[in-house]
Amino acid sequence: MLFNSYVFLLAFLPASLALHGLVAWVAPHWRLPLLVLLSFVFYGWWDVRFVPLLAGSILINWLVARAFGRSRIVWLIPTAITGNLALLGLFKYADFLIDLAGRISGAEPPTLGLALPLGISFFTFHHIMYLVDLRAGRAPSFGLIKYALYIAFFPQVLAGPLVRWSEIMHQFDERPYARPDAGERFGRGLVLLAVGLAKKVFLGDPLAAYVNPVFQAAAQGKAIAFGEAWQATLGFTFQIYFDFSGYTDMALGIALMFGLVLPQNFDVPYRAISLQDFWRRWHMTLSRFLRDYLYIPFGGNRHGLPRQVGALFATMALGGLWHGAGLTFLAWGALHGAGLGAGLLARRAGWRIPAPAGWLMTSLFVALTWVLFRATSFDAALAVYKGLIGLTPGVSEFKWRSIAIAALVATLGPTAWNAVHRLPPSRGLALGVAFLLVVILLKIGDDANYEFIYFKF
Template sequence: MVFNSLAFIAFFAVVLALHAMPFRWTTKKINLLVASYLFYAAWNPPFVILLWISTVVDWFAAQQLVRAQRPLVRRAWMLLSVVANLGMLGYFKYGHFLLENFSAAMAAIGVHYVPPAWDIVLPVGISFYTFATLSYTLDVYLHRAVPANRFLDYALFVTFFPHLVAGPIMRPTELVPQFEQPHKASADQLRFGLVLMTLGLFQKIVLADSFLAGVAEAIYDTDQAPGTLDAWIGTLAFSGQIFCDFAGYSTTAIGAAMCLGFAMPDNFRFPYAAIGFSDFWRRWHITLSSWLRDYLYIPLGGNRHGAARTYLALMATMLLGGLWHGASWTFVVWGGLHGLYLSGERALRTHFAGYRPGPGMLLALGLLTYVLINVTWVFFRAHSFGKAWDVLRGMAGGNGAATPILPMVSLVTTALIVGGLVFAHWLMRRHTLESMLQRAPALALSTGLGVMVFAIVIAQGTGNAFIYFQF
């Protein structure tokens, strides 16, 4: 079940109605848990078993971590959780990737090996709930959190449907305490939650799917090499598409949780107005970047052991972050480029420690950041290195004799939408969405929401699955 479907609207209406009933709090939590399992089972019911395994293993491991006295025993329980979670993730997500690369390595040394057919379906959202459950046992192991008091609260944390399949990646300390006490949305929370859901669905259904996805597909899903204008417009279209798609999901998820009385953290803060790449990762997929920082970058040494160790930790974190996004070397290159950007930025900040750029230079640095981010999106979107080189060569003006691919209407529409999106990010970079909506005149806000709802209804049925479902 996806947010951009009529089935979800009916499902969410029933969930809201049940949550508003005068049931005991435990009954309401059971209702939410059952609803969350039904939400996930709508894709493939047997994969609910993986959720159960992950939930039970990590719950039991965390309980034993508290009871264990010897460090060796505590480490063993922690490793059980890590191996169980990463084992499932590795098998379903990276099994085929590992087989392909093993076969290629054997061929390189003259050994002909044909791997067996790999017909395993990737469970939706496994990367997201694996990271969420891992944070639970790792935080208990590191004495940063205590286990949940009730199994029901922990099971609901794992499966809570707004964040289950594509984040935000929640920490137990952010959500489990909210399940301990009765929560019901106030009238203001319900209104604001519905506004967020409307905005998120507009971003996904109208902007990402109806306007931008087709332009990106016309460039990236063809064998034809694009010219300069086509390559840039296709890549800009994807930069807008992936933001509207993923931020649209996160905004809808946060709104859905708010309608039920629960708070979830922001996942995006106008990232295309970032000045520098550390600023970008403070604004893009915030819950993932903070997870990578806390559970990879800092344990690898962070910035505490000299410059060389810091750069190594940055590169390793971003390479693994790239691989988390997909079992393909193009994703690894995407992560590696971000690692190089972050390392280069750190070196420049160290060298020019006393430099304070003025407004004009800040704007130039922001535009440079956006251009270089778009270079990384080429590897994220392309299905092969060959296609990535075709697009990059086109962006650099190297496909001079290329036949135009995109019609003029697509060029103009994409430029207007993406340009408007980037302008809006710069306009709001120092604000929050909540503060902007609260300051908006009631008539303007109502009119804008009415237009969005109308556009969603018109475009309904043409939408695709959210991009991050494949991760």
């Protein structure tokens, strides 16, 4: 059930909102159980086989948290975290490691072929954030319903944002529709949903036609000409931004309509003037997770410059591997770790790069490394890189119009969250959003619907 599908927009979401509003009015104590039920229905719509996995994961982690709260047995939390990571490793990395071992040894061991449960990386990280904070004494114990809703809340269970317990748990006790600004919050949530849909449907999806054929040709071993290579590289740079930030806007908007505020995940990242600035703006909730739960435990900036550079590299390399079970993802993360380390060394040396030059260097680095993220193999990435520097003979057309529009919106426009909250409520705004939603629905019916890129992670 995609956010950009008729079954979600015209059936599940309206029915869920109506039922939620009714329960919140006549039986508010049933509101949270209803949201848990709706979240499991949404998750099960993708593949009902994985509902027991999600439910069992929630129940076991909650039981461990309760047992730790009562006994303070020190090994409970590390054991639970290890179990969560082992489950993630089984589904996401087992075949990758088996294949890697086979390449090293020259053998051909059989792979497991397990289907990857949607959202497993995201709900695993939610468990880990809570358990780590519980062990550190920062998090209290919660009832099963609240904990289940924290993990499985349907707008963010598949692709984030990564929400800390401290950002949302206190909101579960509120009566969202009894607030004096309830109507305005609901309206702004609807506008966010419309804006996110527009970004996905009108900006992200059209770029797929610029990107997919080129990377498919590279994967087949074909030579990629100069124009094609730059078209695919720049196209994917903006496709992944509008695809993922559009999903985030939809998730935040839907959550707001249910009375819950999720954290922002993007802050115009393609305006960044350094790689450090980029990661403060791109997938912000993941960046904070990597900082607090990997970088700082690795030593952070507390044990000297060499340790700090190593911590940056290791954190980003693991962050790259989290995105996908492949050496290209590992290389992508490692390059960003090396880039962050180089930036740190430059700052320590007192080098000051003018903002325009910093923006150009950062934009070029990010775009070029996206090739590794998108390519299916190093050979495919190399074919694109050869084309980028003109080593491949032949001339090809560079389709630039959609890329130019996307680039202008991504670099000059405000974040959807800021724009929506600056707009004063008005009848004209309501009519404009209604018209936009109608156009989006017509567009969805006319074209193929693309899944969100981050659903694979």
